[in-house]
Amino acid sequence: MNAVKTRNGATGLRHDSGAHQRIPDVTAVSGAPHPDAELKAESGRPLVLRIGKHLRGFFDALISSSSLVTNDPVLDMRDFAWTQLLRDQWEAIRDEAVSVALQPEAAPSLATISPDHRAIAKVNMWRSFFLWGYGYPVDENLARCPATTKVIQQIPGLNTAFFSILAPGTHIPDHRGVTKALITCHLGLIVPRDGDVRMRVDDRILRWGEGETLVFDDTYQHEVWNDTENTRVVLLIQFARPLRNPGKWIADTFLKLIRRTAFVKEARDNVLAWNAAVKQMDV
Helix, strand or coil: CEEEECCCCCEEEECCCCCCCCCCCHHHCCCCCCCCCCCCCCCCCCHHHHHHHHHHHHHHHHHHHCECCCCCCECCHHHCCCHHHHHHCHHHHHHHHHHHHCCCCCCCEHHHHCHHHCCCCCCCCEEEEEEEECCEECHHHHHCCHHHHHHHCCCCCEEEEEEEEECCCCEEEEECCCCCCEEEEEEEEECCCCCEEEEEECCEEECCCCCCEEEECCCCCEEEEEECCECEEEEEEEEECCECCCHHHHHHHHHHHHHCCHHHHHHHHHHHHHHHHHHHHHC
8 A cells, every 4th residue: 555645635545456564364353254255145144134134125115104304315414414513524534534444454344344245345445444333332443533433422323433445446336225224424535536436326326525425325226436546435324314103113123133133243243353453463
């Protein structure tokens, strides 16, 4: 990796396949795939997810009918006043991302951490620095990002927050989220300008702006491209959709069930195992 400057002066990373990188041994992480492994879905998904996948059309319809905001693929950020906090503090958040998340040893591949992403996230192409995961804080990582922590703790219904890092040339194939109970927000932190970096949500093409937010429903089919020679970084937030009953009861129950599964526990354990491996490197 070689340092480059973004248009706002932040230091980003340029991909260099010949550069030496100090990266922890992924064998320390449970079930971690080989970097060259073929993308495929994780087997042994918990029962609540396997059943939910077949019934999610029914549940999503109930949740949609109870939604207090639009069910469109892309939502109006003005419906979520707290997004202004992200825009106001974006430079401080970006600086923390540069200091912690852009180090290869600090930000593992999402495929290494999350079994649910192994069908779409090739190792070392989509990396993550988790701050919050399915309602569980990653205290060690939060302590390293005080400005970001202060902001995300004010987000109503916060479910997940992490720095999402796409290597040059990455394509995240067409996929969809698990439940309409959650909405996704991206805050652009480092957006390369030497090519095209974009996302398709349903039939809309979106592009990030540094310091700008995008809010969308990831249950619509979507995919992402980084057709540049540089790294793209966003702060990815998932939060609870504002709902009335009965949709709120259904959504809350489903999310509580997911949080209690071994599936989520494995992802949490993988983050902690990765951090422990990083510490061993520094001894």
